[in-house]
Amino acid sequence: xxxxxxxTKTYGAGNKTVHALNGVDLQINSGMFGLLxxxxxxxxxxxxxxxxxxxxxxxxxxxxxxxxxxxxxxHAIKSMLGYLPQELGMYTELSAEQFVDYMAILKGLDDSKxxxxxxxxxxxxxxxxxVAKRKIKGFSGxxxxxxxxxxxxxxxxxxxxxxxxxxxxxxxxxxxFRNLLVNxxxxxxxxxxxxxxxxxGQTCRDLAVLAKGxxxxxxxxxxxxxxxxxxxxxxxxxxxxxxxHDLTVVSMLHLAEGTQYRLVxxxxxxxxxxxxxxxxxxxxxxxxxxxxxQEEPISHL
Amino acid sequence: xxxFSLKYTLLTYRLDQLWxxxxxxxxxxxxxxxxxxxxxxxxxxxxxIGVAVPLIGGFMAAYAILxxxxxxxxxxxxxxxxxxLFERTILIFIIQTVSALAFIVFALLIGVxxxxxxxxxxxxxxxxxxxxxxxxxxxFGAILGAQTMxxxxxxxxxxxxxxxxxxxxxxNNWKYAYIFMGILAPEHPDLVENQLALFALSAAFLFLTWxxxxxxxxxx
Numbered sequence: 001x002x003x004x005x006x007x008t009k010t011y012g013a014g015n016k017t018v019h020a021l022n023g024v025d026l027q028i029n030s031g032m033f034g035l036l037x038x039x040x041x042x043x044x045x046x047x048x049x050x051x052x053x054x055x056x057x058x059x060x061x062x063x064x065x066x067x068x069x070x071x072x073x074x075h076a077i078k079s080m081l082g083y084l085p086q087e088l089g090m091y092t093e094l095s096a097e098q099f100v101d102y103m104a105i106l107k108g109l110d111d112s113k114x115x116x117x118x119x120x121x122x123x124x125x126x127x128x129x130x131v132a133k134r135k136i137k138g139f140s141g142x143x144x145x146x147x148x149x150x151x152x153x154x155x156x157x158x159x160x161x162x163x164x165x166x167x168x169x170x171x172x173x174x175x176x177f178r179n180l181l182v183n184x185x186x187x188x189x190x191x192x193x194x195x196x197x198x199x200x201g202q203t204c205r206d207l208a209v210l211a212k213g214x215x216x217x218x219x220x221x222x223x224x225x226x227x228x229x230x231x232x233x234x235x236x237x238x239x240x241x242x243x244x245h246d247l248t249v250v251s252m253l254h255l256a257e258g259t260q261y262r263l264v265x266x267x268x269x270x271x272x273x274x275x276x277x278x279x280x281x282x283x284x285x286x287x288x289x290x291x292x293x294q295e296e297p298i299s300h301l
Numbered sequence: 302x303x304x305f306s307l308k309y310t311l312l313t314y315r316l317d318q319l320w321x322x323x324x325x326x327x328x329x330x331x332x333x334x335x336x337x338x339x340x341x342x343x344x345x346x347x348x349x350i351g352v353a354v355p356l357i358g359g360f361m362a363a364y365a366i367l368x369x370x371x372x373x374x375x376x377x378x379x380x381x382x383x384x385x386l387f388e389r390t391i392l393i394f395i396i397q398t399v400s401a402l403a404f405i406v407f408a409l410l411i412g413v414x415x416x417x418x419x420x421x422x423x424x425x426x427x428x429x430x431x432x433x434x435x436x437x438x439x440x441f442g443a444i445l446g447a448q449t450m451x452x453x454x455x456x457x458x459x460x461x462x463x464x465x466x467x468x469x470x471x472x473n474n475w476k477y478a479y480i481f482m483g484i485l486a487p488e489h490p491d492l493v494e495n496q497l498a499l500f501a502l503s504a505a506f507l508f509l510t511w512x513x514x515x516x517x518x519x520x521x
Contacts, residue, residue, distance in 0.1 A: 051377045054518040071515070075379050083377035089370035091313045102309040106378040110303060151374065 001189050002028040002050070002159070007059035009045050009213075020045040022213040024059070032185035034204035035193040036285065042213040043193040044086055047163045050191065051083045064158060077159075079108065082152030086163040086193075088144060092137035096128050096147045099136060103151040122150040126180065142173035149180065159189045166199055178203050201281040209285065211292045221281055228279040228287045233263045235274040245270040250286055264290065304380045310388055315368070318393070322357050322400050329353065330407060339412065346408040347418065350401045350428040351484025356460050358397040359435030363443040363452025365389040366514070373521045382514035386507065390440055394432065401428045418487045426496055427483035434480050434499045435460070437506035444510045447519045478502070 007024040010017055020042045037043050048054040049061065052074040060069060064080065067073035091099055100119045109115040123132045126146040131139075136147060145165060152160055162181065166174040181190055182203050194200060200207055201221055209217040209224070217224055232250075235243060238258035243249065247265035254260075264286045268274035279287070329349040333342055366389045369375060375385065405424070408415070418424045435456055443452025463470055463480050470479035471486050477498035482489055489495065513519070 048518065048521070053373065053376045053521060055516065075381075078377060078379040081377065083374070085373045085377075087373070089373060091371055094309075094312060098309070098312065102306060102313070103374065103378070105306045105309065106304050106375065106380055108304050108379065 034200035034207035037210035080158040082157030082160040084162040097132040104154040107155040224284040228284040232279040233268040233274040355431035355435040359439035359456030362436040362439035376517040431480045437503035441506040
């Protein structure tokens with residue numbers, strides 16, 4: 001569905017050149033695809049390129065056979081796209097129904113009867129049917145995000161791009177939002193960008209980890225866990241001493257016998273009492289990031 | 302596919318874009334009524350329609366495209382750059398047109414004689430040409446600098462320079478860029494050439510704006 005080859009994006013020139021994306025190769029098929037990475041990794045640039053808003057500096061992107069680097073291709077791709085940006089700006093004086101209706105018009109849904117039906121459907125889908133007539137300015141952050149996803153869905157897009165959709169949502173809203181995205185991924189590509197590891201773990205069977213503009217990992221959450229096996233330890237230490245030896249503390253818990261640390265690193269041989277532990281996705285992410293600081297991309301599973 | 306809705310274009314239009322020109326209009330009406338001098342009335346009327354209306358249009362145009370809270374969502378839709386440009390600037394031109402025409406009607410009702418400006422066509426070209434030029438300049442400046450402030454600064458700068466050195470603008474090749482010739486020097490022998498040049502300049506500004514609008518990443 002989406003074929004990305006050697007994608008690069010640079011900003012600025014000379015000494016101030018920033019490589020936001022540096023030789024990204026990806027193939028994305030139907031279903032839920034997660035893009036994980038720290039802040040500043042290049043995720044938003046990547047999503048904006050796929051949404052046809054930012055022009056790549058190099059490489060090729062084909063979406064459903066259309067070339068995103070041409071004006072005609074961009075136009076065709078935007079017609080099959082739903083996009084929820086990280087910073088969601090809206091016309092807050094409009095009601096939810098009006099806003100989604102307006103976006104539907106901009107996306108080319110001219111038939112008012114069909115459009116009204118579709119607007120009602122998507123508002124129902126995101127649970128806003130009862131407040132559809134209320135102005136957006138009175139909505140909570142979660143409700144605004146749901147209006148955002150409703151406008152993204154109104155043209156029944158083949159590709160749904162959502163950039164950090166759960167940022168700022170409370171746990172209940174986040175769960176609801178994740179479930180909604182999984183449901184939507186049944187018959188389309190849903191591209192979820194986030195720095196929240198849990199969101200990816202709960203929703204995606206296919207993911208990529210991006211850092212400093214490069215793909216560090218491409219595969220499944222299970223593959224990511226497998227690549228981390230043998231690098232996660234549990235260690236309990238008493239006193240004020242803290243573990244080091246190039247180990248990253250993922251979590252710590254104060255117990256009666258001391259402090260229990262969860263550690264990620266290449267080796268814990270400096271701590272004989274450290275016990276190997278099954279990695280979680282968060283550990284796997286930390287391990288990848290540690291690797292990124294030290295070497296080239298580590299795997300392609 | 303039309304991808305356009307007048308209803309939502311109006312609903313998403315910022316109200317201050319209406320209050321701003323309305324306040325100017327009311328100010329000039331009140332000023333005219335207070336001074337109540339036949340000769341002054343003509344000068345106030347031409348100052349408003351030919352100098353103030355273009356300035357307001359230019360300022361508003363600087364904010365027209367970039368001052369859009371949903372600009373990123375709009376860019377992600379398949380609407381063309383030309384439509385964005387047209388949709389966001391035409392309303393400003395309409396508001397300025399209504400303002401100018403309403404003032405002309407008011408001026409005629411209180412007995413202002415616009416004969417010094419020439420025919421009815423000349424009267425209307427005297428405010429239409431500078432208004433279009435300033436709208437094009439404001440839009441172009443904002444898009445070129447990717448900031449609304451740059452557009453409004455450029456409009457203000459050109460406006461103040463041309464008003465201050467208006468006599469100098471009427472000679473040499475500067476006469477083709479003299480935005481207020483139709484209203485301040487209506488008897489100038491090169492008025493038609495001036496207006497054609499300003500139309501061409503406006504078209505060039507709008508064309509460049511259209512080209513720049515394709516680089517959407519500059520504006521988000």
